[in-house]
Amino acid sequence: MKFHSFNAPDPNAPNRPLVTVFCAVWHKQPNKLELLRSHWANLEAQSIPVEPCYIFDNGDQAPDWLEAPWYSFDEPLTIYEAWSAATALSHTKYIMNLNMDDRLATNAVQTLxxxxxxxxSTLVGGEWLVNFDESHLEQKFGVEDLWETGFSADWPPRKQANLRLGSGTAERGTYGPATLWNLEQVGQWYPxxxxxxxxxKSIGDSIFWQMLADKNCKFTRIPMIIGRYYSEEGSQAEFRPHKDNDHLRAHGISLISFANFVLSGDYSKWPGLNPEAVAPEAGPRNRIEQASDKLAAQFRAMGLGAQCAPQMASMQ
Incomplete structure (x- = not known):
């Protein structure tokens, strides 16, 4: 495993941005270059400077026009390995994720x-308007109130106008698809x-929130719409089959993160060297199993129940 840096920022430069916003550019992502162009434009349009951090995997290279910082790992990465790599490569006070197909209000980072x-607060999240097409990708909009929006607990979301996700209002157990956290308090680490x-594979953000909650870190929700969340059940990581809940119950979480390998440069114990066997997915065999799968999906949508706590603590 090796990675290469391009347009890497100088961590000692004066007047550095306060926030790194990172994104995993998965090598199998359809129309990734079109998404990347509007994603970068969204970050450039922010009302305060942000430092992008794009993580490419499987040896993928960025196009010549991408002048933002980017890093190419020569092996395939999971989404949370890519997120973890971003924490290792960032040197700002705050850090946040922004998926390839989600977009922030122009003053969202400043608000967070x-x-x-x-x-x-150690971690801050806001509310998101759900989009079912790609009309939001190149839109510019500001942080908005919730007056004309409605919430439904269905997961995956069912198409309807002005649907809010429920993350910033505590109607859903999540804190975002994207949250901002204090990297100085949490450390360069991600599960x-x-x-x-x-x-x-799918519940890393819920695990992360729960681990911070267990450390009595303070969380804050903003009941304002800070972004547009794209929902497409057939193509997104949060809807792909996985055994994360089974692994979590049976094995717990490793405190070794992909960030540890990036920071040390030693990948000799990287689990990706011996990837787990992929068993064929068996669908539910009867109505009881169908109901069980539906309930499990609802719990995945709710996260692991992280609650706000009055004190902060470091993960280091």
Whole structure:
């Protein structure tokens, strides 16, 4: 395993941005270059400077026009390995993720940072308007109130106008598809593997929130729409089949993160060297199993029940 850096920022430069916004550019992502172009434009349009961090995998290279910082790993990565790599490669006070097909309001990062500073929070999340097409990808919009939106607990979301996700309002157990957290408090780390070294595939953000909650970190929700969340059941990681809940119950979480390998440069114990065997997915065999699968999907949508706590603590 090797990675190469391009347009890497100088961590000692004066007047550095306060926030790194990272994105995993998965090598199998359809129309990834079109998504990347509008994603970068969305970050450039932010009302305060942000430092992009794009993680490419499987040896993929960025197009010549991408002048933002980017890193290419020569092996395939899971989404949470890529997120973990971003934490290792970032040197700003705050960090946040933004998926390839989601978009932030132009003053969203500024709002999140101001809230984190004012409330002394470790992690801040806001509300998201759900989009079922790609019309939001190149839109510019500001942070908005919730007056004309409605919430439905269905997961995956069912198409309807002005549907909010429920993350910033606590109607759903999640804190976002994208959250901002204090990297100085949390450290350069993100959950990547279960205790048996199998990779986390779908519930890494819920695990992360729960681990911070267990450390009594302070969370704050903003009941304002800070972005547009794209929902497409057939193509997104959160809807793909996985055994994460089974692994979590049976093995717990490994405290070794992919960030540890990136920071040390030693990949000799990287679980990706011996990837887990992929068993064929068997569909539910009867109505009881169908109901069980539906209930499990609802719990995945709710996260692991992280609650706000009054004190902060470091993960380091």
């Amino acid at each position: 940072v101001a809230t984190a500073d004012a409330t002394n 990547s593997y279960f205790g048996n070294q199998s990779p986390i």
